[in-house]
Amino acid sequence: MKRRLFSHLLVALLVGTFGWLAGPASAADEAPDALIGRLTTEALNSIKADKAVQSGDVARVIALVDRLVMPNVDFKRMTASAVGPKWRQATPEQQQRLQEEFKILLVRTYAGALSQVNEVTFKIKPMRSDPAETEVVVRTEIKGRGDPIQLDYRLEKTPGQGAGWKIYNLNVLGVWLVDTYRSQFAQEINAKGIDGLITTLAERNQANAKKG
Numbered sequence: 454m455k456r457r458l459f460s461h462l463l464v465a466l467l468v469g470t471f472g473w474l475a476g477p478a479s480a481a482d483e484a485p486d487a488l489i490g491r492l493t494t495e496a497l498n499s500i501k502a503d504k505a506v507q508s509g510d511v512a513r514v515i516a517l518v519d520r521l522v523m524p525n526v527d528f529k530r531m532t533a534s535a536v537g538p539k540w541r542q543a544t545p546e547q548q549q550r551l552q553e554e555f556k557i558l559l560v561r562t563y564a565g566a567l568s569q570v571n572e573v574t575f576k577i578k579p580m581r582s583d584p585a586e587t588e589v590v591v592r593t594e595i596k597g598r599g600d601p602i603q604l605d606y607r608l609e610k611t612p613g614q615g616a617g618w619k620i621y622n623l624n625v626l627g628v629w630l631v632d633t634y635r636s637q638f639a640q641e642i643n644a645k646g647i648d649g650l651i652t653t654l655a656e657r658n659q660a661n662a663k664k665g
Contacts, residue, residue, distance in 0.1 A: 485608050485618045489591045490577045515560050527609060527621040530553055534601060534622070535634040543647045554654035561661045572597050602626060
């Protein structure tokens with residue numbers, strides 16, 4: 454069940470620059486719900502056309518994440534939130550390692566679930582927000598084989614170079630991704646410190662790689 458639900462979450466992450474690169478509109482000028490709708494449509498179409506991604510080719514999925522997803526996700530903020538207060542005590546090198554291992558964990562654990570993307574449709578729920586707001590939630594509903602699945606995005610509007618709305622958390626059926634991992638990471642950090650968490654994530658990724 455968890456794997457099937459996270460397949461939709463991973464699709465959500467993959468809205469990335471599939472839409473950003475293909476669409477003529479500027480993401481900085483779009484309302485956040487319009488942006489999510491446009492990018493999700495373009496992402497789903499792109500993933501449906503890529504049989505290697507659907508088959509769970511991890512190298513192909515990671516390449517897509519690096520090239521297409523990260524420009525639309527504040528992954529540093531996402532990782533920092535998952536790590537919690539100890540993030541501020543981590544060195545820049547440790548922070549970079551945490552981001553790398555966390556990304557691989559998400560992709561490798563759930564890559565195979567993308568085979569279900571051909572059966573996925575979505576709709577954006579109505580939202581009201583003040584144009585001056587810099588953080589919003591866009592609520593969507595994903596439909597696959599079973600009952601509709603609630604999938605919500607938290608976005609922030611970033612200023613300066615690369616300005617625009619960026620995803621920094623996702624909610625599947627009322628459970629926020631960052632919150633799920635924060636409790637797990639806190640236990641590792643309390644027992645083994647930041648380096649211990651990095652080691653645990655790396656070992657888990659290596660074990661998942663051996664499993665294929």
